[in-house]
Amino acid sequence: MLTWLTRGAGIVGLAFAVALNALDKERRFVIDVYEAAAEIAEIGAGINVWPLTLNIFKEMGVYETLIPYFDHYPDLEPRVIFGLRKADEKKGFHVHDIMNDGGALRIHRADLQKGLIQHLPLSDSNTDQNNRRCTLNLDHRLVDYTHESSGRVKLHFENQPSKECDVLIGSDGIHSTVRQLFLSHLPNPEKYEKYRKPVWSGLIAYRGLVSREALEEMYPGHRSLRHPGLTYAGKTRYLTTYPVAGDKLINVVAIARDESENTGVWEGPWKVEVTQEEFFEAYQGFDEEVMALIQCIKKPTKWALHVLDHLDIFSNQQVFLMGDAAHAMLPHLGAGATVGIEGAYILASLLTHQSTSGPLNPEKIKLISSIYNTIVVPHANSMSKLSDETGDLLILTAPGFNLEQYTLGDKIPMETLQDVFGQVGKNWFWSASDPDEDRRRAEELLDRIGKDMGIQVAA
Structure with a gap:
């Protein structure tokens, strides 16, 4: 029996359960899901599905189910991911386009959750009896x-x-109970004291959804109505838009550096509903396209963005951490869910690999745990670091570009902006990478080390 402890039916935990079910040809695993809440709630906001994530969804068998929810039909045509604009002045302007083959598929998080749940072999579902x-x-x-x-x-x-x-x-989110218990059970728990709880990043995010109709009425021909993704950047803050819900809604995420001293501790609730006036004030001086978007969000929410310090271990003995429970990161690359899904896919592949067929004894679990740490930990931590660096570029505070001389609303030379935003584009190199590369590395390690340990590989 394999137990998955979740919080709010998170995307990564759902993806793990669906992947395990798809890859478990021997039907060895029974999954018990324990959820702290009294009901499963559909959760909001948009999410980016990159080409590498889409390939994993194909392996999991959920690709066809998700197609109707995407903002466009999946293909490998060169597409713009985000258009980057300098916007903290009255007349904003285009600087750089980030592109890749296939672009980004945008989907509402609740729709992705719904699509994954359809493939979860729940015992009370209409699934075939042998698959429940x-x-x-x-x-x-x-x-x-x-x-x-x-x-x-x-x-x-x-x-x-x-x-x-x-x-x-443990896929129970950034507040993970499993993580806190996991760290306390390690042989040297004092080393991991600072990793038990999330820390405030010094950034806040305003979020909201805008209907196409409302924006068209407010600002006919608004760029966000016809563009697959836009980032309106300025000094210490930026705002990003992209379509979700089959192109019916526009997701708005605006991230700003808080100017108060950052002690790593946020006083008060992490998420609150704020007035439209507060949102306006935070982006005062930005161009009219930004202000029109804000004007369409009647009840914006404000989030204190928290992260986890980089752990050097995600599993020990029979306990595994994944998703935000292991590596909660900032959203500048839209990579958090993807990294979690990659880790879930790798773990499901290891658990169902031919080298671990038959009873799942402690020796096999220990081997899988070691490989999971070897492959997943460095990748997740490097992506978290890359996201931090991308955020500094987007709020025009990154070192190495002489940006410290500028303040909000200042005119920055186009050559400098092209260098900065060009680096942002380079930081998206991972989005079209091969998701099976790390899986193959993990399985090769499993075969080689398993043989050395005398674990029989099935014919």
Whole structure:
């Protein structure tokens, strides 16, 4: 039995369960999902699906289900991902286009969640009887786990009976209970004290959805109505738009550096509804296209953006962390979900590989854990660092470009802007990479080390 502990039916955890089901040809795994909430809620905002993510979805068998939700039909035609504009002045202007083969598919997060759930082999679904191998347990709040002498993991819940499993997957988000317990169970927990809780990045984000009709009425011919993605950049802040919900809505994310001293601790709730006036004030001086977008968002939300310090371990013994529970990062590259899905795909591949066929004993799990750390940890941490660097470029504070001499609204030489935004484009190199490259590396390690350890490889 494999247990997945989730929070809010997160995208990465769902992707892991669906991938495991698709790859588990021997039907060895039964998945128990424990959700702290009393119900599964559909969660909002947009998400980018890159060519490499799409290839994973094909392997998982969910590609056809998701097509109707994308903003355009998937193909490999060269497309603009984002048009980058200098916009913290009355007349903003275009500087650079970021492109790749296939572009980016935009989808509402709730639609992606819905599409993945359709492929989850839930025991109470209409799925074929032999394929009903996933049970969803709501209102189960984990308080601790213990390693049993049998090699299994015992889960201790608040106000619920304890349960046992062979493998525990913590995909319970940035506030992860599993992560905090996982770190406390390591041989040297004091080393990881600072990794237990997220830290505030010093950035805030304003978010909202704009209907095409409302924007067309407010600002006929607005660039965001006809462009696949735009970033309106200025000193210390930027605003990004792209279509979601089958092109019916425009997702707006505006990120700004908070000017107060950043101690790493945000006082108050992480997400609040704010007035439109506050949003206006934060982007005062930006061009009229930006102000029109803000004017269409009647109830914007404000988020304090938190991250995790880079862990050097995501798994130990029978416990694995994935997604934001392991590597919560800033959203500047739109890569957080993709990195999590890649990790989930790799772990599902290792668990179902021919080298680990038969009973999943502690020796095999230990080997899988070691390989998961070897492949997934450095990749996730490097992507988190790349996202940080991209954010500094987008808010025009990156070192090496002599940007420190400029303030909000200043005119910056076009040559400098082209250098800065050109580097932003280069930072998207990963979006069209081969998702099977790391999977193959992981499986090769599994074959080689497994043979050295005397683990029988199936014929």
